[in-house]
Amino acid sequence: MELSPLSPPRLVSNQQENIWQTLRRQLLTCQSFTWAVAFITTDMLPPFKLVMEDLQASGIRGTIITGTYLAFNQPRVFAELLKISNLTVRIADGPFHAKGYLFDHGDWQTAVIGSANFTRSALLANQEWCLKVDSQTDSTLPRQLAAALADLTGKSQPLTYTWLADYEKSWEPPAKPVLHVKQEKIVPNQMQAAALENLQALVKSGARRALVVSATGTGKTYLAALAVKDFAPRRFLYLVHR
Template sequence: MNVELLRGDDVEKVLHRLMDDYDEFHWAVAWGTDNSLCTRLLDRSAKFGAVTFGLAFAQTDPELVEALVDVPGSYVVTAFPGGTYHPKVFAFRSGDRMAAVVGSANFTRGGLGNNLEASVLVTGTVDDKVLADVLAFTAESAKLGEVVTSKLAQRYRLGHSLAAKMPRPPRDPLIQVPQSGEKGLSSSLVKMSWRDYVREVRGSAVHHVDESLALLRTAQVWLASVPSFGDLTTPQRKALAGVIGKTDRDIDDDLGRDWGWFGSMRGAGDFKNRIASNDVFLARAMDSIPQKGEVTRQQYDRFASLFVKAFANSHRVGGVPTASRLLAMKRPDVFLCVSNPNLTAAAVKMGFAKTTLQLGNYWDRVVEVIRASEWYGVEKPDSQDGPLWECRAAMLDAIFYRPN
């Protein structure tokens, strides 16, 4: 058995050689990113015995995870109780021959050259205890992991995107990503580019985009001007709720906008009454959603709970259309109002049965699919489409709306 120290880019050179010299790969590696050996590794996936990558703190590239979908012998470790999945073990085997690189280097750009790393290369046979132990370790690591499915890869991409916006990413990046249906996360909407999104929105035959954005901007100004939704005037609350009548609309130009866009709720009598009476639970529900910054699942759940309480003594309980109407006015960058005119198209595009959408699953079936989408995750453009980006969730209505 031989042992030698590897430093700097030695690890990259040695792994490059070992990938050709050996028939089987047995790896247990904390993180992997796009690097000089990624293509080489994936081109040799038929050699995978057990290749396991960790996802802790979203440090592994989602592209690598997606490349491992349905590849036999590949695994990812999501949650690791009591600590972090953190090994850096690259083992190779051909019959009785074995080699292993063990040390500080991850399968990342930094680990393969940019960082100061120290590893050892051990070569020998499977009869050498240390190499036998390394092989057993990689097999145990694989048991900690999960087979990479397209659903897992989509969930991780969303978790990776969310983690990038957090000051401290969670150890398990999937913790805030629900087990949404694979159909929704792999839908055509999720794969739509920002360019195609803009083209479809601006090409709408039923939405006047500039007027729609002006309406949403007015809503944002009103909500930012008061400490609580309950402090708005009655006409303003009616406008935001989509229940405003002609008399109130004649008060001024802002109230006179077509507030029926993004879901007219004038037929929801109990909801209309709750808005007019300035129900305290509706106000608290709206106040539970922050005006700026990240909106969490917990905040949405609190909103939904308070919203339902507003109808405790009503014949009809408020549902997704009325609740999502308020949410879209409060945070058009996060929420879409789903009501009868856009429900069918939304269900098809987002991969859910339209008869099953409820407040309890709206976050999973609508919000998470939106947040997983390619068009949603782009940086705000420095162009005329900046205002559209700020309202991009609510403006899906321009794509989904089908007039009766």
């Protein structure tokens, strides 16, 4: 249940209700909104577009300020945002990494500010923390956020089809992080050594099946790798639980 406009500041997370539910409820009751959010994913746009259709029927408009930091936002994100007629999108310059949501309810404003980008994982599942503050009980944060958003709006540029065409030409997917593996010789522990000896004996006897039962943390994954190395098959299939 949404707290009244006179509710004190509170922490919003994905524990009891997710952050998207809080943002959606604010959208459906506001007169306008301005967001500054660095990262946006396409999987959050369908539910957002449904809400924006409802707001359009009531003449409600909004603004999103986003950017191109780390090339995270795909061109498709901007293309979909351009389709929303009652939404203004502006592009911030430089390493833009802000996450703030401001809703204007006429007599009061609500600020939601914290760690959550406009991505499905951030708004539905991740361990994210946001502070929700209504101006009728504490006007400091909403007022500061409004001033920061106004300044950011003046320093940003509008999203246009021309801008998007240029972005599509230069955009490349962000590089995946390289996993640096420490190179060291893996020596079987006591359980693994005993199991490997028994497995080798089974193979020599002509057995085609074996079952290893061992407690959690004793090293079954390494054991499997060591066993495959000893057996040296031309190919093998390794099945694991998800």
